Amino acid sequence: MTENILTQNPHRPGVGARSPGRGPARLNPADRTQLKQHPVSLKRIAGLFAPHKATIAVVVLLISASSIIGLAQPFLVRHIIDVALPGKDLPLLAWLAAGLIAVAAATALIGVLQTWMTTGMGQKIMHTLRTRLFTHLQKQSLGFFTRTRSGEVQSRLNNDISGLQQVITSTATGVASNLTTAIATAIAMVAISPGLSLLSLIVIPPAVWFTRRVALLRRNITSTLQSELATMNTQVEEGLSVSGVRLSKTLGTTKRDAHRYTESSKRLIGLEMRSQLAGRWRMSTMGIIFSAIPALIYLAAGLPVTSGGMTIGTLVAFTALQGAIFRPVMSLLDLGVQWVTAMALFSRIFEYLDLAPEITPPARPVPLDPAAVRGEVRFEGVRFAYDGGTDVLLDVDLTLPAGTSTAIVGPTGSGKSTLGSLVPRLHDATAGRITIDGVDVRDIAPEDLTKIVGVVSQETYLIHDTIRENLLLAAPGADDAVLWSALASAQIADLIASLPDGLDTMVGARGHRFSGGEQQRLAIARTILRNPKVLVLDEATSALDNATEAHVQAALDRLAVGRTTLTIAHRLSTVEKADQLAVLSRGAIVEFGTPGNLRDSGGAYARLVEAGETAEFAGHAAAARLTA
Structure with missing residues (x-):
């Protein structure tokens, strides 16, 4: 099993591989293969977090508190627009404005505290995994290291465990935060206007479907793009290293190598163009959605049939909540990819931890000075x-x-x-x-x-x-x-x-x-x-x-x-x-x-001596000819 894993593409992307502005995370097929070959027990992962139960409980409370406190902002804005400003109530306006500042300060402070706690917990878990894996690999025989591809051990110790740091401190807390925010925001939307909430629910599903379709198209293009980049990297590594240059010059393959690299670069132009256009389509779609839903809400608020005596403050507050719910929902749609990627990282680490050492120390060593x-x-x-x-x-x-x-x-x-x-x-x-x-x-x-x-x-x-x-x-x-x-x-x-x-x-x-x-x-x-x-x-x-x-x-x-x-x-x-x-x-x-x-x-050793003396004589003769 291990040798199959070690032949995978070394250019695998990291956890939830995502580029800024380039759509949702892309699932690496190698991650699914890894999990099939070496399944991961959730109980085993939970065991890593067991010593940090108190920290996890506090973090969950902080995330929930941050999401709930953040929801106060639209309600404060509604009260400012509907009550304080029309009534010219300056004391109330001051208190409401102070409330907006307090909400921002509280959420920022909670965010800093949450980051400090999750980062500390993540680093402790990574320290445990890193030292345990390093110590375990030290116990492996020389044969293990001769069979293992160069750089694979370092990759699992450094890249995979560093990737898990992102899973623990960013992905896990991000999922909890997005889920809490989406639920709390949905409840607040219904509380403010059940009718407008129903309108948002009708519009969001087809919008989500369309953006996912565009994301899938871009994902396929990106996969091909990564493969082509890997090919070019290999050509550079093989063709421009000292050994590669020596080989190409002695075999006369420099023009062939240049032609291969040129063709790969041309293919890269087309792939990058398609990739950027697909990404632009997604961003444009998101922009249309963000504009269309508030427009429909404003239209509904202006029609006598659907307005229901809605105030301006309610409309502004609801629009703010509606805009706030869309991003966490989109992030939660990527949860499947993030989950598989995280489990694949745990799988790669546990796979090495499960390797039985071929050479084990004695249970009861014989005393020997x-x-x-x-x-x-x-x-x-x-x-x-x-x-x-x-x-x-x-x-x-x-x-x-x-x-x-x-x-x-x-x-x-x-x-x-x-x-x-x-x-x-x-x-x-x-x-x-x-x-x-x-x-x-x-x-x-x-x-x-x-x-x-x-x-x-x-x-x-x-x-x-x-x-x-x-x-x-x-x-x-x-x-x-x-x-x-x-x-x-x-x-x-x-x-x-x-x-x-x-x-x-x-x-x-x-x-x-x-x-x-x-x-x-x-x-x-x-x-x-x-x-x-x-x-x-x-x-x-x-x-x-x-x-x-x-x-x-x-x-x-x-x-x-x-x-x-x-x-x-x-x-x-x-x-x-x-x-x-x-x-x-x-x-x-x-x-x-x-x-x-x-x-x-006159036996085997004598024949070896004779062969060795002949070879040594031939070497001296060759050296003499070169000197002459």
């Missing part, structure tokens, strides 16, 4: 398959004695990285178990396991902050002397010291301020601060040039001293110093021994 761990690692009959597919690892039995180094080599796709990922529990074995000092890693508390097992991979990740803050992630209480010692062990202290800001140098987004090899050495320094007894080196130097690799490898060698090290490598030169070596092929260990013995035996 990270400082006292020896570091012996055992793989016992380990099998693993991604998402219930074909086994990637087949009955792996392997022992890593404490304090020794073990290398894993093999062709691409043999399962090397998967094997390494099982030690820190980035994945869990499908069968068998992995132990550290005889304790199954699934029985070790996650916070203890992260202190015991350190990982240095090919893809180094540095947060967008200073060098100091990146290092303190591993040791929050470390002082500068400890940080500089770790940097020295990682062979990068001299470089950092030469920078104007030293430890306070910003590393930039994803560490782009530094080269790949420098980023690796910063990551190694961070791991040194963590001081793990077990170390997993997953292709840590595979993306580096030979000179940079030498520096990083020296730092890794210092890091590995006294630790149980599992090295996964493509470059065989990095594993020659290992105490023992295992060759993986199609998920199974096909050779095991010391690097020297296996190289001399």
Whole structure:
């Protein structure tokens, strides 16, 4: 179900997508699809509001009070016109005028108080959802994030929850306010003139029907318009990015791409014209209605048969009420769209909250002091398959004695990285178990396991902050002397010291301020601060040039001293110093021994060495030809 959701159009509009002057909210078909795939329980939504019952009750009272107080204005105006002005009663006129000001002030004050309460309640609910979702997603396995489309998690955490803020503070209160206002206004209209009220009721339904027809027409046009805009955005993203420009220039597709964009832009002209005209039709219709109904009321008031001795004040008051009822009624007609959109947002959030973590912490973790761990690692009959597919690892039995180094080599796709990922529990074995000092890693508390097992991979990740803050992630209480010692062990202290800001140098987004090899050495320094007894080196130097690799490898060698090290490598030169070596092929260990013995035996490892030396020789020869 989740994967279907993740392939939806990323250009979905927000809650009750509405543009100023562009008619009622448009229902996104993706919202209905979302609700069908992941229905939402109203009881569950009510549970979010349960802690705020008192606030909701007060807000409802405020909305009702505001609507009722606001209705006093037409009656005050009627009394001014019919009594105070004809009778030249200045004290009464003053009191009535003061009443008009008081009504305006009271409704404004109530509006501010209502906004303050609903915004506070909404923010608290959003805080609850946001933190709950973030914490829950942290529990998901690495596999969840590799399956999920880039940006989808951020979208649900930020866009969807922000959209719910509008639902709570604007849509919900707007519906309550419009409903209260419409009912109270209708009652007031009947109280002032039952006959004119009947006339308004006769005119409003066909007017509402016509405006809805125009809105539906515009909705269809807007849907096509959004689709075309999404196409153009995709063309810009694909054609004007660095990779896209390189591709178009090398394939000679620049004219074709320009033609496609031009045609989309031409179609956009026609769609925008139709959209604007449909919107203008709706606004014109609304204007005619607002003019026609008062005109009919004035006509009825002037005819002897229908006037019934109506006063001017009554006519003015009724016209004001009639104008006030039309907008809330039109807003309530959009309630269905707003409801579906709001439920779709709740559905998207609850869908992630309902994801069962593939890797769960132990209910009763085995006490294990990270400082006292020896570091012996055992793989016992380990099998693993991604998402219930074909086994990637087949009955792996392997022992890593404490304090020794073990290398894993093999062709691409043999399962090397998967094997390494099982030690820190980035994945869990499908069968068998992995132990550290005889304790199954699934029985070790996650916070203890992260202190015991350190990982240095090919893809180094540095947060967008200073060098100091990146290092303190591993040791929050470390002082500068400890940080500089770790940097020295990682062979990068001299470089950092030469920078104007030293430890306070910003590393930039994803560490782009530094080269790949420098980023690796910063990551190694961070791991040194963590001081793990077990170390997993997953292709840590595979993306580096030979000179940079030498520096990083020296730092890794210092890091590995006294630790149980599992090295996964493509470059065989990095594993020659290992105490023992295992060759993986199609998920199974096909050779095991010391690097020297296996190289001399003429088996699988010897063939890998020969192939690697041939490739290295070919690379040197190619480089020599380019230099010549």
